[in-house]
Amino acid sequence: MELTDLARIEEVEQLSFTTPWPTKAFYNELVFNNFAHYTVVTVDDRVMGYCGFWLILDEAHVTNIAIHPEARGMGLGERLMRHVMNLARSLGATRMTLEVRVSNLVAQRLYEKLGFVRSGIRKEYYTDNREDAIIMWVTLDEQAETTAYSGN
Template sequence: MDNEFTIRKMVREDIEEVYHIECQSFSAPWTKESLYYELEQNLFAKYLVIELDGKVVGYCGLWVIMDDAQITNIAVHPEYRGRKIGEALLRFTIQLSREMNAKRLSLEVRVSNHIAQSLYKKVGFSPGGIRKRYYTDNQEDALVMWVNLI
């Protein structure tokens, strides 16, 4: 990446930008209300943003419950994809999960999303199973991917 990026904890003021990225990235985006709830009410949730030149260009949601961590959502603004921003955010999230004493980290990804699957494999995730008809917009299956953190 040519420019400097920063990964930090998401704050309330980031939700508009995060929601914009969410809507551009997913056919069934989370609502703003869901993002506010996750950020301010869910004690298990940790949300991160990645900034490039002072602009939020991606985010990641993480739940850590006991020794299990799960990425709930992760996205990079379409104009900034292909610049290793998602990879940097994933690697940071993996390290944060380790620091929070999680033993494993999981996520779900559409079976048709081969680009995301390749990225997840690159940072250490392996396929672990299928959740049938997981996505509500088109009933597509989800591939569950895991990485052991110990």
Template sequence: MSKILFRKMTVADIEAVSKIDQASFSIPWPKHIYYDEMNTNQYAQYFVATVDDEIVGFCGSWMVLDEAQITNIAIDPTYRGRGYGEGLFQHVINYAIASGIKRLSLEVRVSNLIAQQMYKKFGLVPGGIRKNYYTDNQEDALVLWVNL
């Protein structure tokens, strides 16, 4: 059985992360955004999940003072349903706690019930709605947060 490992993302990982982003989101981020996040955003913390040295998922966050905002998280569609997303999210939470983060938040599509179920396992609770948040279809975002 393959073992999943988690580590900080590097610039060399951008190509693989971009492919997962494109397979996961209707409006994926351009590669240059990841490059900018890695090289110019002092608050950005990005992580990848690997199986047999293949990147199968990623999670980005901004950690400012004692708060963290998840910017994006995705698992390659062929690897979903195996608990890798939960493992990656737990890794990011552990890193945040070790970094002194006290509160974590994120936005999720109101229609993405699978992701919402996962976040609830980690104690995230609804904190509000961002109307027309997603530009592809003007879907609302559910804001979730948790005190760590």
């Protein structure tokens, strides 16, 4: 992700979340947060999604992931997650974690397909509706690397 992507990131955020991150938050992540790593996925040179994580010691924590509604169902989310998992591994991460809404069954199925397992619940995690979040973890090992996305 580059600073020039931020206008498009804001559009994806607005279309994807009831409480979207402000553009300034992404700016701060890119400019000031040395733990942050953000990747975009493009279709025909147009940013259609992104994923970010913080790498702290050997653990990667996914901060956010979104795919533009026009591009959902095309496999971009899976390819993006596989890429990010490999990036985290290449930077020294051995495990990755994330939170997902209990109501977001599509995302849960994707994460389980990628090897994430449920490890707990964060009560009332989401501020917009006080929905619980499922905490999921995956070990980043050789197996995930062999099934990684290797294209654009």
